[in-house]
Amino acid sequence: MARVVFTLGDDISTDVIYPGRHMATVLPTETPQFAFADHAEFNGRLKAKQVAPGSVVVAGKNFGCGSSREQAVSALQGHELLIVANDFARIFLQNAINLGLNVVTAPGIEASEGDDLQITADAVVNATTGKRYAVQQLPSARQGIIDAGGLIAYTRKRLLQMNNKAQV
Amino acid sequence: MGMTVVEKILARASGQAAVKAGDVLEPRVDLAMSHENAALVVNQFLEVFKDTGLEPVVWDPSRVAIIFDHRVPAESPKTASNQKKVREFVAKHMIRKFHDIRGDVGGICHQILPESGYVRPGAVVVGTDSHTTSHGALGAFAFGIGATEMASVWTLGATVNVEVPQTIRVNVRGKFPNLVGPKDLILHLIGKVTAQGANFKVIEFHGETIGAMSTSGRLVICNMSVEAGATAGIVPADAETMRYLREEAGVTDPVSAVLPDPDAVYVQVIDIDVSRLEPQIACPHTVDNVKPIDTVVGKRVHQIVIGSCTNGRLDDLEIAAGILAGKKVAQNVRMLVFPASGKIYAQALERGYVEQFMKAGAVVMNPGCGPCLGVHEGALGDGEVALSTTNRNFKGRMGNPNSEVYLCSPAVAAASALTGVITDPRKGGMN
Numbered sequence: 001m002a003r004v005v006f007t008l009g010d011d012i013s014t015d016v017i018y019p020g021r022h023m024a025t026v027l028p029t030e031t032p033q034f035a036f037a038d039h040a041e042f043n044g045r046l047k048a049k050q051v052a053p054g055s056v057v058v059a060g061k062n063f064g065c066g067s068s069r070e071q072a073v074s075a076l077q078g079h080e081l082l083i084v085a086n087d088f089a090r091i092f093l094q095n096a097i098n099l100g101l102n103v104v105t106a107p108g109i110e111a112s113e114g115d116d117l118q119i120t121a122d123a124v125v126n127a128t129t130g131k132r133y134a135v136q137q138l139p140s141a142r143q144g145i146i147d148a149g150g151l152i153a154y155t156r157k158r159l160l161q162m163n164n165k166a167q168v
Numbered sequence: 169m170g171m172t173v174v175e176k177i178l179a180r181a182s183g184q185a186a187v188k189a190g191d192v193l194e195p196r197v198d199l200a201m202s203h204e205n206a207a208l209v210v211n212q213f214l215e216v217f218k219d220t221g222l223e224p225v226v227w228d229p230s231r232v233a234i235i236f237d238h239r240v241p242a243e244s245p246k247t248a249s250n251q252k253k254v255r256e257f258v259a260k261h262m263i264r265k266f267h268d269i270r271g272d273v274g275g276i277c278h279q280i281l282p283e284s285g286y287v288r289p290g291a292v293v294v295g296t297d298s299h300t301t302s303h304g305a306l307g308a309f310a311f312g313i314g315a316t317e318m319a320s321v322w323t324l325g326a327t328v329n330v331e332v333p334q335t336i337r338v339n340v341r342g343k344f345p346n347l348v349g350p351k352d353l354i355l356h357l358i359g360k361v362t363a364q365g366a367n368f369k370v371i372e373f374h375g376e377t378i379g380a381m382s383t384s385g386r387l388v389i390c391n392m393s394v395e396a397g398a399t400a401g402i403v404p405a406d407a408e409t410m411r412y413l414r415e416e417a418g419v420t421d422p423v424s425a426v427l428p429d430p431d432a433v434y435v436q437v438i439d440i441d442v443s444r445l446e447p448q449i450a451c452p453h454t455v456d457n458v459k460p461i462d463t464v465v466g467k468r469v470h471q472i473v474i475g476s477c478t479n480g481r482l483d484d485l486e487i488a489a490g491i492l493a494g495k496k497v498a499q500n501v502r503m504l505v506f507p508a509s510g511k512i513y514a515q516a517l518e519r520g521y522v523e524q525f526m527k528a529g530a531v532v533m534n535p536g537c538g539p540c541l542g543v544h545e546g547a548l549g550d551g552e553v554a555l556s557t558t559n560r561n562f563k564g565r566m567g568n569p570n571s572e573v574y575l576c577s578p579a580v581a582a583a584s585a586l587t588g589v590i591t592d593p594r595k596g597g598m599n
Contacts, residue, residue: 011363011454013562020541021567024239024246026208026315038569062364062397066562067541068298070208070314090368090399091298095314141192141329154328155216155320162324163222 001127002056002082004115006042010060014072014092023069028099031071032078046079053080056119058111060085064092070099077101084109084117084124087136097142098151105136170429172335173404174370177309177426181292189334189433194326198308199286201233201295203277205315207250209296210257212319226261227325233265233286234258235277239544240269240536275509275535278302278391278477282383283511285417289405290426294321299477299559301394305386306413307405307425309370312394333370333399334435336361340375342443347487347593350385351479351557351577353377354392355448357440359458367397369435372428377442378403383412384481391478392559395455404428447592450575453563461580461592470552471566472497472585474578475506475533476540479557482512482519484578489521491582491593497529498588504546505530506538530585542567555590557581 008016022034036043045051057076063085064072073095076083082102086109096103106124111117115128124133138146148154171179171186179187181195202209217224226232234254242248251269258266267273267280274280278299281287289307293300296318303310313327321327338357357371371393378386386403393401403409405425413419447461474480474488485507497503505525507513513535516522525532539546540558547567548554554566554573561573574590583593 011456013560013565015541015560015562015565019564019567019569020543021547023205023541023543024244024250026205026250027211038564062367065363065397066298066560068296068312068314069205070316073314087364087367089364089397091312091314094317098314098316098320139331141331144329151316151320151328152212152215155323156218156220158328159216159222159323160220163220 001116001118002054003052004058004111004113004117005051005055006057007111007113008057008059011062011065012059013066014064014069015066017064017072018069018075023071026071028074028078031075035075035079051079054082056082056084056117058084058109061087063088065089070095073099073101084119097138097145100150105138106133107136109133169433170431172370172432172434173307173372173402173426173428174309174335174400175332175432176428177290177292178330178332180290187332189332191332193330193332194328195292195330196326197231197294197321198291199231199233199281199293200318200321201235201277201281201293201297201300202318203235203297204238204247204250204254205296206234206254208315209318209322210253212316213322216319216323226263226322229261229263232263232322233281234263235267235280236269236274237276238537238541240274240534243544271510271513273510275511276477276480276537278387279481279508279512282306282387283417283509285413285419288423289409290424294318294327298394299391301398301401302387302391302477304390304393304400304402305383306409307403309400309402311400333368335370335372336366336436336438337372337374337434338438338440340373340377340440340442342377342441344377344442345445347579348442348445348447349577350381350388352445352448353440353442354389355450355458355575356445358392358396358450358456359448361396361438363395363454363456364397366393369398371396371398371401373401373403379406382483383408384483387481388478395559447577447580449580449590450561452561452572452574455559455561455575461590464574464590465592467574467590468553469555469574469584469588469590470501471546471548471554472501472503472581473506473539473546473554473556473558474581475508475538476558477508478559479578480506480508480512482515484557485512485516485521486519488578488582489524491579492528492530492585493524495528495586497585501585501588503530503585504539505532507535509535539566541565555581555584
């Protein structure tokens with residue numbers, strides 16, 4: 001069971017997730033302090049460690065639209081948040097898979113702060129309302145990256161394979 | 169089965185005779201662009217090589233471009249140190265397509281790439297910037313990626329596990345009315361398809377209006393295709409593309425166009441007639457909240473911005489300077505102008521546009537992203553309103569969540585600078 005700690009509407013841009021004025025901060029070890037920086041209350045709870053790892057942010061359609069900034073992903077990942085959205089914008093979804101942020105696409109998902117969600121590979125069940133939402137699988141093209149544990153590990157594996165081939 | 173432009177480009181780049189939407193490929197990359205966020209790319213690139221016993225080597229430094237534009241000159245020690253780190257990497261790895269903070273060859277990445285002749289029809293271009301879609305204006309397949317994905321490209325020379333996108337065909341006909349142009353067209357299209365309407369898809373532009381449009385205008389519509397969620401926007405290369413490459417980008421080697429097959433498969437076809445299009449405004453806080461200008465005329469504005477990778481080119485400055493010539497920016501309005509590159513700045517000086525802006529009371533800043541994304545300068549005060557030729561109006565975009573950004577064409581921005589309220593350039597101001 002995972003607790004919903006924050007809910008958002010449609011078209012939440014990366015400017016909202018990670019405001020541009022903090023973009024000079026790039027390292028995943030430093031970005032989490034600015035997650036949802038313009039939502040002072042939620043940002044405060046995150047920074048005060050009042051949000052348990054594995055907690056859920058529920059969003060509408062097109063979550064992560066706009067800029068390609070990867071800070072928007074690493075900032076959420078640093079707090080070990082799970083994002084359940086109606087759907088995601090392309091670059092954000094790719095970045096999430098590449099870095100290993102937990103994301104779930106559940107069209108129609110509705111939840112309020114404080115609700116408990118039961119999340120499996122096939123469905124999200126809102127235990128508070130009793131409603132069930134089918135999960136849309138991540139793009140199968142990306143499975144190799146997910147299996148490798150992210151794009152850095154995947155690329156490293158490919159690099160070593162290329163290098164071994166070159167030496168044979 | 170026929171192929172779209174992007175399907176043809178991806179087939180060539182992945183060494184296949186034919187591909188179709190949904191296929192998973194590893195296209196070779198012809199050009200890999202980053203800006204200041206190259207600092208993060210460098211970090212992730214070195215991470216890939218960590219503990220492998222291998223020396224970090226960029227697959228092909230001649231295909232890597234790095235352009236500083238987001239925070240130029242640096243606004244903070246942190247940015248300055250990031251830029252320094254990138255300069256050191258560039259020197260070590262012999263990256264020659266590097267554009268530092270300079271008045272001659274510097275500028276915004278999405279202007280520098282085309283004007284330097286780095287982008288060719290049929291190329292696969294990736295950039296760590298969502299507006300990399302701009303380069304579809306030259307018939308390339310160009311799309312935004314994250315920094316870690318770029319580190320993978322620098323290592324392998326290909327983008328891994330790319331799913332061939334479906335394509336939406338947009339046919340545009342009619343002649344633009346006076347003071348209506350490409351920006352109004354793309355805002356109208358985004359309003360029509362919504363901010364999510366083209367998610368994971370390519371928008372391929374066709375029609376007589378596109379044929380008659382300059383490369384500068386095509387850069388506007390491809391630039392903002394991402395605001396409808398599109399992976400890429402693309403204009404199949406034609407005579408204008410060849411003219412631009414030869415006359416404006418200094419390209420001398422052979423160039424060939426990639427065109428769609430007559431029986432290419434499109435997921436959707438949209439027809440637009442621009443002959444009666446009105447100036448369009450994207451209202452806060454989403455780019456698809458688009459309204460014809462008459463519904464927002466009279467709205468008080470505090471800051472006018474003309475510039476960015478969307479509308480900072482010579483023709484944009486020409487229109488704005490023409491409207492401002494001999495007049496004054498209204499009291500209590502700040503007007504900021506950002507030419508998209510040093511080259512454009514020099515041309516605007518030569519033609520007298522800069523003088524016209526300054527005499528009118530506008531401030532002409534150095535080329536760069538400026539206030540567009542709220543990282544550098546030109547932030548808004550609480551409750552203030554900006555009217556801007558940039559491409560995004562998300563909450564907090566210009567550095568303050570308690571402000572509003574409206575998006576428009578250079579003509580609307582200039583006409584409104586004279587009055588201090590959103591003004592229809594066809595009807596003029598009350599100045």
